[in-house]
Amino acid sequence: MEQETFRKLLDKYLTGDLNTAEKAMLSSMIAQPEHKAALEGFVQQVMTASTYEEAYPPDIKERLDVFLNARMHPVRMRAQRIWWAAASIILFIGATVAIIVSSDRQSSPPVATVVQQYMDRAPGRNGAILTLADGSEVLLDSVASGTVVSLQGGAAAKIVNGALLYESNGNELMYNKITTPKGRQFHLTLPDGTGVWLNSASTIRYPTVFLGNERRVEMAGEGYFEVAKNKKMPFRVNINSRAEVEVLGTHFNINAYENEENITATLIEGSVEVKVLPAPRSVTGSSSKVASSEPPGSNSPVAQKRQPGIVLKPGQQAQISDAVRVINDANIDNVTAWKTGFFIFTDLTFDQVMRQLERWYDIEVVFEKGIPERQIRGEMTRNTPLTSVLKYFEKIGIRYRLEGRKLTILP
Incomplete structure (x- = not known):
């Protein structure tokens, strides 16, 4: 059944009928060893001159020709062109078979030998995983624009042009989480209207409704924020439980990947206060050490007194480790290039x-x-x-x- 699906996806690629989800599925399947035989059979079919001429109508061959002309050097021999067409099809959807073509100049037909399986790495794209309050997950890559996503607690969100927009806040305090794996980025609008752009390998956790006297979210990785103004409810970002950024309404970028030397918070517009958070006090047992699960900055007795914050001006960057070091005239274009x-x-x-x-x-x-x-x-x-x-x-x-x-x- 899976092999049949694989072949249908290959055929749909040639006719240009793949949707976004099918492209992702095909890209994944084509890299799996168990589909190698089916892939080779498909390549053989396309490369065979008679099959190529008879099986595919002119519009399909035109698609291949346009792709070839844009990417391949001219190849004189027609049969050689068919071999390259086959390789190009695979390259276009994320993987290829490297083929060496040799020929006896005039008389002998070309001979092709597959020397290695080579997979190009396509650039990243839009997509993320939404984790709901009950732990269930929604793969947002495959959700069509206009689709309404029902959430727990009466909240609802909608996919609009590849972004997640919260439309109703609901009546209960529930937490959602957006995760972008490697090779993905995503844009969402939080229940208060704040825009968040997540770079690859990043996470943000947030409530489906902001209650009380603050708006608090947690993040790791890299994110760009355009915070909706609300003087009565400051917006606070907890960064890896190591630092906190507090704002009223502003634009800023946070880079907090674990394998980078420092956390950086760069202010583009407005004003933010940056604080270093103390490490949570831990409870030590006979064989284990368990950190407190209380939210950073809570009134729990586990929380410790924070260090004073530093206020940034537009164009400044805070480099955060055990303390905060401020860099004036940060290169904003470099910092925000990923978002653009x-x-x-x-x-x-x-x-x-x-x-x-x-x-x-x-x-x-x-x-x-x-x-x-x-x-x-x-x-x-x-x-x-x-x-x-x-x-x-x-x-x-x-x-x-x-x-x-x-x-x-x-x-």
């Missing part, structure tokens, strides 16, 4: 760049013999395929080996 669809690398170390690529292309980067001592400068769109990034590495003398999701940087 770009990578901007300005004097970044090689490992800093690779951490960004890991998260966006959902890869694992391994340094075979240490990290190259060089800085990277440049700009590119986040729609750039990984192979194009690697071609740039070749030009600057970086050697590598790509095996599936594993990218090894060679000495």
Whole structure:
């Protein structure tokens, strides 16, 4: 049954009938070893001249030709072009079979040999996982625009052009969570009208209705906030239980990935106060150590006195570790480039760049013999395929080996 589904998805790709969910399914299935035989059969069918001419109408062949002309060098022999067409089909949906074509110039027909299975890493895209109050999950990648998502406690949200918009707050205090895996980013509007953009490998937890005298959310990873103004209810972001940002209404970016040296909070507009939170007091038993589960900043006796906060002005960045260090004239374009669809690398170390690529292309980067001592400068769109990034590495003398999701940087 699964093989039949796989073949139907391949056929629908050729006719241009794949929807977003089917594209994601096909991209996932094509990388799985159990579908290798079906994939090779499909490639053989498309590559066979008679099949190619008879099975597919002109509009499909035109799709292939347009794709080839945009991406491949001209190939004189017609049969060779068919081989490359097959490889290009697979490349276009996220994976390919590298094919070496050899021919005896005039008389012998071309001979193709599959030398390795090679999977390009497509750039990240819009998508996230919504976790409801009861622990159930909704894959938002596949939810069509206009769909209303029913939530616990009477709340409701709607997908609008790929973003999640909370329309009704409900009558009970319930918590939802949005998670963007590696290779995904997402935009949502919280119940108070605050806009949040999540970068890849990030999480935000928030109530479906804001009650009391504050609006409090928790986040990890990277997020950009445009906070709806409400002087009576300050907006507070708890960052990895290590720091807190408090605002009334403003635009700012938080970078709080665990594998980065510091948490950074960069103010674009308005005013924010940044505080370092003390580590929660722990309860030690005979064989275990359990941290308190009370919300940071609560009135629980477990919470400790906070350190004084530092107020940022637009253009400033707080670098947070055990204390807060303020950087004046932060490079706002660099900080917010991810939200506008770009990578901007300005004097970044090689490992800093690779951490960004890991998260966006959902890869694992391994340094075979240490990290190259060089800085990277440049700009590119986040729609750039990984192979194009690697071609740039070749030009600057970086050697590598790509095996599936594993990218090894060679000495």
